[in-house]
Amino acid sequence: MSFDAILDDYxxxxxxxxxxxxxxxxxxxxxxxxxHARERIDYLFDEGTFIESGLFATSFIPEAxxxxxxxxxxxxxxxxxxxxxxxxxxxxxxxxxxxxLTNVKKMRHMRETAxxxxxxxxxxxxxxxxxxxxxMGAVGTGALGxxxxxxxxxxxxxxxxxxxxxxxxxxCWFTQLSDFVAMRKGGVLAVSSPKVTEIxxxxxxxxxxxxxxxxxxxxxxxxxxxxxxxxxxxxxIKKFLSYLPSHHNERPPEGAVPAGSDDAARKIxxxxxxxxxxxxxxxxxxxxxxxxxxxxxxxxxxxxxxTTALARINGRTVGYVxxxxxxxxxxxDPDACDKVTSFLVLCDSFNVPLIFLTDTPGFLxxxxxxxxxxxxxxxxxxxxMQLCTVPKVSIVMRKSYGQAYLxxxxxxxxxxxxxxxSADIGFMDPNVAVNVVYGVTYExxxxxxxxxxxxxTEASSAYDLASIYSSQFVIDPRETRQVxxxxxxxxxxxxxxxxxxxxxxxxxxxx
Amino acid sequence: xxxxxxxxxxTGKVWKIIASVGDEVSDxxxxxxxxxxxxxxxxxxxxxxxxxxxxxxxxxxxxxDQEIAVLEV
Numbered sequence: 133m134s135f136d137a138i139l140d141d142y143x144x145x146x147x148x149x150x151x152x153x154x155x156x157x158x159x160x161x162x163x164x165x166x167x168h169a170r171e172r173i174d175y176l177f178d179e180g181t182f183i184e185s186g187l188f189a190t191s192f193i194p195e196a197x198x199x200x201x202x203x204x205x206x207x208x209x210x211x212x213x214x215x216x217x218x219x220x221x222x223x224x225x226x227x228x229x230x231x232x233l234t235n236v237k238k239m240r241h242m243r244e245t246a247x248x249x250x251x252x253x254x255x256x257x258x259x260x261x262x263x264x265x266x267x268m269g270a271v272g273t274g275a276l277g278x279x280x281x282x283x284x285x286x287x288x289x290x291x292x293x294x295x296x297x298x299x300x301x302x303x304c305w306f307t308q309l310s311d312f313v314a315m316r317k318g319g320v321l322a323v324s325s326p327k328v329t330e331i332x333x334x335x336x337x338x339x340x341x342x343x344x345x346x347x348x349x350x351x352x353x354x355x356x357x358x359x360x361x362x363x364x365x366x367x368x369i370k371k372f373l374s375y376l377p378s379h380h381n382e383r384p385p386e387g388a389v390p391a392g393s394d395d396a397a398r399k400i401x402x403x404x405x406x407x408x409x410x411x412x413x414x415x416x417x418x419x420x421x422x423x424x425x426x427x428x429x430x431x432x433x434x435x436x437x438x439t440t441a442l443a444r445i446n447g448r449t450v451g452y453v454x455x456x457x458x459x460x461x462x463x464x465d466p467d468a469c470d471k472v473t474s475f476l477v478l479c480d481s482f483n484v485p486l487i488f489l490t491d492t493p494g495f496l497x498x499x500x501x502x503x504x505x506x507x508x509x510x511x512x513x514x515x516x517m518q519l520c521t522v523p524k525v526s527i528v529m530r531k532s533y534g535q536a537y538l539x540x541x542x543x544x545x546x547x548x549x550x551x552x553x554s555a556d557i558g559f560m561d562p563n564v565a566v567n568v569v570y571g572v573t574y575e576x577x578x579x580x581x582x583x584x585x586x587x588x589t590e591a592s593s594a595y596d597l598a599s600i601y602s603s604q605f606v607i608d609p610r611e612t613r614q615v616x617x618x619x620x621x622x623x624x625x626x627x628x629x630x631x632x633x634x635x636x637x638x639x640x641x642x643x
Numbered sequence: 644x645x646x647x648x649x650x651x652x653x654t655g656k657v658w659k660i661i662a663s664v665g666d667e668v669s670d671x672x673x674x675x676x677x678x679x680x681x682x683x684x685x686x687x688x689x690x691x692x693x694x695x696x697x698x699x700x701x702x703x704x705x706x707x708d709q710e711i712a713v714l715e716v
Contacts, residue, residue: 409683458685460653461682493682500654564681
């Protein structure tokens, strides 16, 4: 055969593979308003940087080879804002992007290459689950499991996922394993499809109810953001990755500091009321302390009594762990503990210094929390916080009580402990403490209540904390940004180049 | 028109109802203030709609996840 003929054959095979599942199936994907697998890759990566791996991969079953271009998962490497990344883009037009022996090998290669070379792994998930008949019987199922590291997260590199349609089986598993998830509304994230669920357990269930965006972003908290379009989901992945290093052995990249970034912090007292019974939105405080427009909240719809956010201060990436008085008075419930724990794991794994902003009446007590294993979740949070070896700066703004004071990196749990002059610190809210310790309520005896309140609140000020050197600084709230910035310069971890010990690297991704 | 139930996010007491039946509200608007953990906790709606009914009154005790108002959306 001449080279002309060889290349002609090559071109035909290439065109066939690039055509995905054929024009009709691709048109059906487009008709629902989403991008197809290759358009997603084009949108994700910088123009002209994508190099595809496994273009000629197909099903291992001879009769299915012609109908399985790329075997339903488009894989390869490209650059995102100039930085290398690996990606798997599920192609729903090829056998529902179901997982097979060949395309699981492709996914493995992407993961291994990303980890070996220190670049993020991006997973554009949409799959009907395991492919039938490939995985039928002992021969089919037993052929799986060739990769004993397949589902192991050591967090050497960030995983970022988008759920852009139905995501069952492997697509669901890798979403669970990811550090960040954006989900297009209409997508479904679940172990199995509603159809399989109905057949297997006779439970008729609506897909949205089973694993829709509202459930996943508000109740389970697995999804960080829900979007209306594929493009928005991909933009969020790019933004998330912009705060992180490409791998765990480097510091996060620095950003430019926009002009006017110091202005809002000086007006912080316009946000925080002096009266402790009044609430405010901690997100406004975070925005004021950070470089202008640099805040990227993580899991904004989930467990809102805690706010977690990536941001920059003087160009450096930081992670905020905060109670938010606007929701549940900032009383941290079990879901808030989970949210904080997963964020601590993220920040410590990728060398992001932590800023704790505390204004909380404590952990939310009561039956509802106990049923949700509140004690265990509080200790998970505490253990994770104590294992973090990135720089930690902790600030009590108005109040911090009991175990929550310790969980929010109180005293020696932070590299530097700060308090605003307005801070009140104690074993529990003083008003409640009078009831508990002396059995007196305000309504019963105002005079006696006031007397005991004075006793309970004695030695609970920022200055009392500073007097025993359990806080190193009492600061004017309007200087908070400058002080944090300066302390991050001091706690630069030069001996290790800013690299944490990564003691949380293999912490479970859901717990 | 569909109905959406507004729920209390925590156990506490209804301190003030600051909106009225018939009011048009938008996502994030406060309709009521609870008193809990010695703090004033606003109840915000998370969708646009019109207030059809309040299921609790000022001074009532509410529990976490209790339905406290009905919106028409």
